[in-house]
Amino acid sequence: MRHKVAGYKLGRNTAHRRSLLRNLVTSVIVEERIETTIPKAKAAKPIVEKMITLGKRGDLAARRLAGAYLMTDEALVKLFDTVGPRFGDRNGGYTRIIRTGWNKGDGADKAFLELLGSEKVLDEKREKRAENRAKKNAEARKAMEDAEAQAQHDGGIEPVKEESEDKK
Amino acid sequence: MPNPKRRHSQKRTSTRRAHDALKSHSLSECPNCHEKKMPHRACVKCGYYKGREVVEVKEAS
Ligand SMILES: [Zn+2]
Numbered sequence: 001m002r003h004k005v006a007g008y009k010l011g012r013n014t015a016h017r018r019s020l021l022r023n024l025v026t027s028v029i030v031e032e033r034i035e036t037t038i039p040k041a042k043a044a045k046p047i048v049e050k051m052i053t054l055g056k057r058g059d060l061a062a063r064r065l066a067g068a069y070l071m072t073d074e075a076l077v078k079l080f081d082t083v084g085p086r087f088g089d090r091n092g093g094y095t096r097i098i099r100t101g102w103n104k105g106d107g108a109d110k111a112f113l114e115l116l117g118s119e120k121v122l123d124e125k126r127e128k129r130a131e132n133r134a135k136k137n138a139e140a141r142k143a144m145e146d147a148e149a150q151a152q153h154d155g156g157i158e159p160v161k162e163e164s165e166d167k168k
Numbered sequence: 169m170p171n172p173k174r175r176h177s178q179k180r181t182s183t184r185r186a187h188d189a190l191k192s193h194s195l196s197e198c199p200n201c202h203e204k205k206m207p208h209r210a211c212v213k214c215g216y217y218k219g220r221e222v223v224e225v226k227e228a229s
Binding site: 098099100101119 | 206208209210212217220
């Protein structure tokens with residue numbers, strides 16, 4: 001008999017589990033991809049899909065149902081404005097679980113839970129981040145060069161002296 | 169209380185344990201970097217799964 005083995009308890013009481021799942025679902029919708037343990041990903045996956053179905057419906061009742069579950073307005077707006085329309089021509093299967101690795105401490109199996117089509121969004125995000133980093137680095141280097149030039153202008157011997165002190 | 173009647177030989181113990189050995193995982197080959205990887209998992213070495221990079225892997229420096 002397979003009585004009383006349905007679903008995931010995740011070692012939590014009802015309120016704790018509900019909070020955890022609401023947080024996970026909100027994060028997936030906002031961030032496109034999250035990394036958790038496999039049982040948590042499997043528990044959150046059907047709820048994410050139900051939320052996206054609400055997002056596709058798009059009427060006021062659906063918006064209120066989703067708003068009652070999601071943690072932030074940002075997630076609600078994103079669900080109804082970008083995520084819902086994105087999956088207009090697809091009947092279910094909006095998410096994907098990719099097994100990745102293991103926790104260092106307890107060896108728990110980790111996985112990504114992501115929305116389909118997240119590759120594009122994440123790549124854009126990554127590119128933007130790299131661009132910002134390059135810009136920041138260039139600025140920092142320029143500032144350093146300027147400071148060095150300034151120091152040399154003030155007194156030619158000073159920067160050399162500082163360097164020798166650093167070496168000690 | 170019940171107690172053992174006879175001495176338990178070392179052979180008896182080791183014969184029982186003959187079938188207790190752990191089996192190694194079956195591994196598949198990563199199509200991207202040709203390292204051995206766990207099936208149905210992103211490659212630990214290069215972070216690829218199903219033809220695209222899934223995880224950013226830090227280069228060992
Ligand atoms: Zn690989």
